[in-house]
Amino acid sequence: MSHQPLMEVELYAFASSSAQFYLTPHEFDVDLDGNLYKSLALERNELALGAEAAKSALDLKLPPNCDLVRHLLANSPTGDTTSITLRIGRRDSWGDYWWISGTRWMGRVLGVEVADDVARVRCESAQVSLKRIGLRRLYSRKCSHVLYSAACGASPISGSAIVAQVYGRDVEFQDGIPGSVSGGLAGGWLQTPEGARYMIVSEGWSSVELLYPAAIEPGVLVSLTVGCDHSTATCQSRFNNLDNYGGFPAIPSKNPFSTGVF
Structure with missing residues (x-):
C-alpha cells in the first residue's frame, strides 16, 4: 500500500545576533x-484560528539537550533577543521540492525553562510587543538591567565544584561551595558541561537550591556563577559597578497624591 507524501509542513526559523536555527517538527x-x-x-500549543493566530502566545516543547536550547540558555544573561518565525512550506505537486506558502506566526523568545526531560520555550507575538506604549525599561528603585548584559557591564564571577548528590532541586557538592562565589550565588546559576543552566534560588554551606529539579550525575564538574539582588550595595561591594547601576534609589517614598504636598 503506497502512502501519499506529506504536502504541507511547519518550518521554524530562530535568529539572534550570534546564531540561526532552522527546525521542523516532522520526521524528515x-x-x-x-x-x-x-x-x-x-511540539507547540494550539494557536487561534484566522487573524487572531498572529496575536497568540507560542509555547514550545523541545528536547533539553538540543543546540537551540543550549544557545538560549547561554545567551539569557546577555539580553540578546532571539526572534522566531513560523512559516508553512508546501511540496510542489509536480516535483520533489518545497516552497514557502505563507507565514503563520512571528515574534520573539521570552524565556526558556529546562526540566529533566523537556525544555519549554515561551514566545511573544510581534504584534503584542509592538502595541506596547512607551519605553520598556522600568522606573524602579532597584536596577532593571539583566545581570552581565551589555547594559549591566559587570564581569561574571564564577567558580567550579564537583557534584556529590542531587535531591530534586537541591545539589550538594563534594568539597562545599568555592570561596570565590560563596555567599553570592542566589540569583545566579549552575551550568553543566553540556551548557544547560539552572537558576540558583538559595545556597547553604555545601549545597545550592535550584529553581527547577536537575538531572545531574554525581562526580560531574559544574560551574557556579554569582547572582545579584539588584541593590546599590551589592552592585558596589560585589561587582564595583555602581557607575552602570540602572535603578533609581532616590525616588521619593512619599506619595503627594495620598499625603499632600505639604
Missing part, C-alpha cells in the same frame, strides 16, 4: 531556499 529534514530545516521532536 526540509531543504528550502538554501536552508536546511532539521527534523526535531518539537
Whole structure:
C-alpha cells in the first residue's frame, strides 16, 4: 500500500545576533531556499484560528539537550533577543521540492525553562510587543538591567565544584561551595558541561537550591556563577559597578497624591 507524501509542513526559523536555527517538527529534514530545516521532536500549543493566530502566545516543547536550547540558555544573561518565525512550506505537486506558502506566526523568545526531560520555550507575538506604549525599561528603585548584559557591564564571577548528590532541586557538592562565589550565588546559576543552566534560588554551606529539579550525575564538574539582588550595595561591594547601576534609589517614598504636598 503506497502512502501519499506529506504536502504541507511547519518550518521554524530562530535568529539572534550570534546564531540561526532552522527546525521542523516532522520526521524528515526540509531543504528550502538554501536552508536546511532539521527534523526535531518539537511540539507547540494550539494557536487561534484566522487573524487572531498572529496575536497568540507560542509555547514550545523541545528536547533539553538540543543546540537551540543550549544557545538560549547561554545567551539569557546577555539580553540578546532571539526572534522566531513560523512559516508553512508546501511540496510542489509536480516535483520533489518545497516552497514557502505563507507565514503563520512571528515574534520573539521570552524565556526558556529546562526540566529533566523537556525544555519549554515561551514566545511573544510581534504584534503584542509592538502595541506596547512607551519605553520598556522600568522606573524602579532597584536596577532593571539583566545581570552581565551589555547594559549591566559587570564581569561574571564564577567558580567550579564537583557534584556529590542531587535531591530534586537541591545539589550538594563534594568539597562545599568555592570561596570565590560563596555567599553570592542566589540569583545566579549552575551550568553543566553540556551548557544547560539552572537558576540558583538559595545556597547553604555545601549545597545550592535550584529553581527547577536537575538531572545531574554525581562526580560531574559544574560551574557556579554569582547572582545579584539588584541593590546599590551589592552592585558596589560585589561587582564595583555602581557607575552602570540602572535603578533609581532616590525616588521619593512619599506619595503627594495620598499625603499632600505639604
